[in-house]
Amino acid sequence: MGMKSEADYLEELVAFASVTADKKASKACAEHCAEFFKSHGLHTKLIESDGYPNVVATAQKTKKPKVMLQCHMDVVPAGDKLFKMKREDGKLKGRGTFDMKFACASYMKLINDLGKDTSKYDFGIMLSFDEEIGGHNGVEALLNQGYGANVCILPDSGKDWHLESTGNGAWFVKLSKTGKNAHGSVPHKGINAAEILTRTIHELHKLREDYSDEELTLSLTKISSGKAMNQIPDHAEAVLDIRFKTSEIYESLKAQVEKICLKHGVDSKNIELFSCINVDTEKPEIIDFIRTAETVLGRKIPKSHSVGSTDARYFCAHNIPCVVIQPNGGGRHADSEWVDAEGVIQLTTILRKYLEQCAII
Ligand SMILES: [Zn+2]
Structure with a gap:
């Protein structure tokens, strides 16, 4: 069997119909991810809050790694066929591909690529299952339990590689x-x-x-x-x-x-x-990310404002700068949901280079 690609990981994740508040499907998905992280040598915890699972996996034994990679794994409802991912015209299609399981697929590929080297880095992965209904038993609960980071990567908004610097x-x-x-x-x-x-x-x-x-x-x-x-x-x-x-x-x-x-x-x-998002783009962690992304993508990263909201608000409230950026995609919450396959691969490359710069112990 050859090496799995981001799309292969994503296909497996999409197949878990982890619709918000479907606690059985969410738990199965959480266990699948936790098992993956554990088998790759990460310190992995399944943390429940009011029946909602969360997964935190860190390369070092810490609640506050230098870099936290965040992803919410709950999705909005869809018909059965949307939980079988399709690959068409360079697009990965199906429920949760763009909002936002692609990020977890990229994190899995990254960890697999790092292999035994994960121990050289100080980073973590945080998965939550209640973003679509407010994040109280996900990111908010985890941050209140003392989890944190110097910087959080949260690819849940920001169209086609725009960096979301402010949000309502x-x-x-x-x-x-x-x-x-x-x-x-x-x-x-x-x-x-x-x-x-x-x-x-x-x-x-x-x-x-x-x-x-x-x-x-x-x-x-x-x-x-x-x-x-x-x-x-x-x-x-x-x-x-x-x-x-x-x-x-x-x-x-x-x-x-x-x-x-x-x-x-x-x-x-x-x-x-919910407080407004205001990312200090002059922070070295943010500047480094932008520079890395611009090198990998070969283009400028523009900054943008969002009227919608993400779990970034909780990180901001804890003074943790957030990188809210994502590859091209569309059909959020619609049957036409898709993410650019190449963009997901680029995300993995960006993250790997970024960890080398910002998360070496
Ligand atoms: Zn989302």
């Missing part, structure tokens, strides 16, 4: 208003929670006027109120999805949201807050 943060906030019931024919005897809440939301929407769509979006995503059509509702609640480009925008917006809510007697409660 997200704030999900629940608004609720308590009023007073009355018969629909005598509204003045009650306090209409629904009307007050919608007025509040209208006022909150005006806050967008000072910003561009890239700097700030504020969307009403959930709203509910009322039990009967002829009763003044005594309760109303809504959820806003707010995305912001900088922490300054968030701070200023938060103060204004609180002020407006207070004015209307509306209660506001944080559901989730």
Whole structure:
């Protein structure tokens, strides 16, 4: 049997239908990867958080290697045939090829290529299985348990070898208003929670006027109120999805949201807050990565901004710089999902050169 290629590893990984929250398939996939890392001499741990598996494998016995290679292994749902990878026109097609099992396939090839040499390096691999639903039992849990690195490689975004240097943060906030019931024919005897809440939301929407769509979006995503059509509702609640480009925008917006809510007697409660991504591209670890990638690819690596989000937010919150970059691909979360086969091979080459520069002990 010849040496396995990145595509061979990827084909095996795609075959595990590790759809988020399918704990059985996730566990089987995690065990497959853990077994691979262990058999290649890495210190390997399977770490469960609320039923979600995680795998951490390190060349040295440490929770904080110099370089951490991260990959989320959960995927969005798909029909059975998408879990059988196809190779066509230089593309690797199927669920999870681009988002983002290609990275794990590249890490496996890298480890196989390094062979016994892994012990000369200080790097680790971190696999999680809950990115698509927020990463609380994946990357967030692991970082809270003391795992970390000097730099993390996270190829989950950044189109066609653009380096994602900034990314929007997200704030999900629940608004609720308590009023007073009355018969629909005598509204003045009650306090209409629904009307007050919608007025509040209208006022909150005006806050967008000072910003561009890239700097700030504020969307009403959930709203509910009322039990009967002829009763003044005594309760109303809504959820806003707010995305912001900088922490300054968030701070200023938060103060204004609180002020407006207070004015209307509306209660506001944080559901989730994801900080924005701001990678210091002047850090030596980042500069070295860019230089290595430019040498391997033979072209410039442009920097880009993303309005979406990745697990990079957790690394940023722990002051760990993240390299968010990936080969060409497409059809994320769609049936047409694919990744450029050549790009995955190039990633392995970049990582190997990068480890030689930044992760030798
Ligand atoms: Zn992803």
